[in-house]
Amino acid sequence: MKIALDPTPFHHDYELLEFPRLAAELGYQYLQLTPHRDFIPFFNHPRADDDLVAQFRKACEDAHVGIASVLPVLRWSGPDEDAREAAVRNWKRVIQITVDLGVNVINTEFSGRPERAEESECAFFRSMEELVPIFEREGIDVRIDPHPDDFVEDGLEALRIIRGVNSPNIGMVYVACHSFHMRGHEGATMGDLIRKAATVLRLVHVADTMDHHRSHGLRYITNPPGNPVRVHQHLKIGDGDVDWDDFFSALADIDFYDRPETVMVSSVFAEDENAHEVSRYQLATMTDYINKHRK
Known part of the structure; x- marks a missing residue:
C-alpha cells in the first residue's frame, strides 16, 4: 500500500512544481495529483503541455x-450529450498525461446528476x-468514488455499477468522509x-x-428547510463522527495494507491555515x- 498526500490545501500558497518537494518535507513518499488550474482543472480540458508534464515528472524524481x-473530475456521466462528449475528449488527454507521468492509477468521481440518475x-x-x-490498452486502473451529488451516492449501488462495467x-x-451519504x-x-x-476497493x-x-437530521441546518444540498466535511482524523477503528479494521480484513496496488490518501481540506501540521x-x-x- 502507498500512503499519499493530497496537496489541495497548498494550492494557493505553493506553485505546482513545488508539490513534490513539499510532500517529501511533510514525510510522504507519494502524492495524489488532484485538479489544479495549471495542470488538470475541474471539468475542463487539461492545461498541461508535454513540457510541463515532463517538468512535473522530473520534480517528483528529484524529490x-x-x-x-492522478485525480480528474470531468462530466463523463452528464446527461447533456455535448458536455459528455467533451468530457470524453478531455479524458483522452488525461490518460495520455497519466501515461507520460509513468503512473497507472486514475481515481475520479461518477459525476452526473442525482435528479436525473x-x-x-x-x-x-x-x-x-x-x-x-483505452484504459485496458494503456494499463490504467481507474477507481471511482460515489461522491455526494453524483448520480449514484449509495455505496452498494456504486459497487454494483462498477461490477457492471465488467x-x-x-x-x-x-x-x-462520504460515509454518511453512502449507506x-x-x-x-x-x-x-x-x-x-x-x-474492487483499491x-x-x-x-x-x-x-x-x-x-x-438537525446536525446541520440549511435555509430554507428542504434544500437538496449534500453536506460533508474533510476534517482531520478525530474531529468528526467517523468510526476509525471500524474503518481501519475493515481495511485489514480485505488485506488492503498488504496489496501492492492499493493507495491511502490524506484528504483534509478544512484546515488550510494549519495544513503543514495537519498533514504530519x-x-x-x-x-x-x-x-x-x-x-
Whole structure:
C-alpha cells in the first residue's frame, strides 16, 4: 500500500512544481495529483503541455516522491450529450498525461446528476464503451468514488455499477468522509461496504466528517428547510463522527495494507491555515491505526 498526500490545501500558497518537494518535507513518499488550474482543472480540458508534464515528472524524481494517482473530475456521466462528449475528449488527454507521468492509477468521481440518475447512468456507460478499451490498452486502473451529488451516492449501488462495467481496470474509491451519504436505503455500515467491495476497493481517502443524520437530521441546518444540498466535511482524523477503528479494521480484513496496488490518501481540506501540521498529524495517525489493526 502507498500512503499519499493530497496537496489541495497548498494550492494557493505553493506553485505546482513545488508539490513534490513539499510532500517529501511533510514525510510522504507519494502524492495524489488532484485538479489544479495549471495542470488538470475541474471539468475542463487539461492545461498541461508535454513540457510541463515532463517538468512535473522530473520534480517528483528529484524529490524522490512518487505519484500514487492522478485525480480528474470531468462530466463523463452528464446527461447533456455535448458536455459528455467533451468530457470524453478531455479524458483522452488525461490518460495520455497519466501515461507520460509513468503512473497507472486514475481515481475520479461518477459525476452526473442525482435528479436525473437514469439518464446519467446511460451516459456513464456510453462513455465507458469508448474509454474502457483505452484504459485496458494503456494499463490504467481507474477507481471511482460515489461522491455526494453524483448520480449514484449509495455505496452498494456504486459497487454494483462498477461490477457492471465488467472490466478488471475499473475499481472503487472509498472516501471516509462520504460515509454518511453512502449507506443508502439498505443501511450498509462503513465496515459492510468495505468488506463487500473487497479487492474492487483499491483506493481510500482519509478525512473525518460530522454525521448529518444525527440530531434527527438537525446536525446541520440549511435555509430554507428542504434544500437538496449534500453536506460533508474533510476534517482531520478525530474531529468528526467517523468510526476509525471500524474503518481501519475493515481495511485489514480485505488485506488492503498488504496489496501492492492499493493507495491511502490524506484528504483534509478544512484546515488550510494549519495544513503543514495537519498533514504530519494525518500521516502519524494513519500509521498508528494501520499498525494497530494490521493482521
